[in-house]
Amino acid sequence: MKKIALVEYGKLELQDNWEGVRTIQDGTVKVDVSACSICGSDIALFKGKRSLVDERYFGHEFSGVVIDAGAGANGITSGMRVGSELSRTCGQCWNCLNGLPNYCKSMNDALLPGGFSEETLVLNRPDYSFISPLPDEIDDITATLLEPTNCAYHAARQANITPGDSVVVFGMGTIGLITACILKSMGASSVIGIDNSKERLAKVRELNLVETIDCNDKDWLEQVRERGGTFGVDVVVEATGAVQVLKNAFDAVRPGGKLVVASVYHGPAGDLELLPIMRKELTIKGAKGPFPHRKTEGSSAALETLVKLQGELKKIITVYEYKDALKAFDDMMSGAALKAVIKFK
Ligand SMILES: [Zn+2]
Ligand SMILES: [Zn+2]
Incomplete structure (x- = not known):
């Protein structure tokens, strides 16, 4: 069996003769992984900015087929096509009862060893459903x-836009790009993506997903105001994880506007000027996904959104064969790929 192993921080190894998952544990199902995409948090693990000891899994954005459904909780059966969604909610703890199901449980131990291997165990208990059955309309890569x-989707919901709002999204990585596409579908009048990687911006423009501005341009703020509103835009989404971009976010948002922070900061705020929060009467919201937003009949709102927008969203994917996995990581880090998906099947 094949596995892309993170043997130490900064070092990946293709293990062609991995022994596979030997025993199924209580409360888990075994998934035959078709494909796994590289998340920004996988890059952070790779670089040692997050701890593999704490998180204990590598690769969490995968699709595949259940080959052993264990106790079959949540209607999961053998042979079912599934995707990982991380909607973990017991419905009974303080967090769940107070509108914060995304804090219900830690993801640690949810996957063993994770989606960068041909098969993995996945926790699937009545109070913890990591995977969602996939409809036929969506392929394994998408x-x-x-x-x-x-x-x-959670970041877009936190933005709580009114149709006609102008939006700027800082960071044209996966989360920024998908959030931009969702906000457009929710009725934003203009959505501008801002990034500092020329390569990434060229790709976004080529795919014609959103308008773009290069933040290396000296007049980037004038460009924002020209296109999004004289006093700034109604909503800014910060999806870079770079503290200094928060300063740009404060500049780009109009007085009384909203700022959604959907990124992970690994460093302190340094000399960031915080006065605009009061001066501009900003509303600042965090967005900690994934979040189990459900339709009234219980189905996943995020899955429905993905199916609906898949024609646009699948454009951001570059597919790599397992043998090219190291290049996939390099391309994600350089911006040569917007979203790298590694194919096992
Ligand atoms: Zn992810
Ligand atoms: Zn709970």
């Missing part, structure tokens, strides 16, 4: 976008 789409 379905690897389910978890990032879930995070982006």
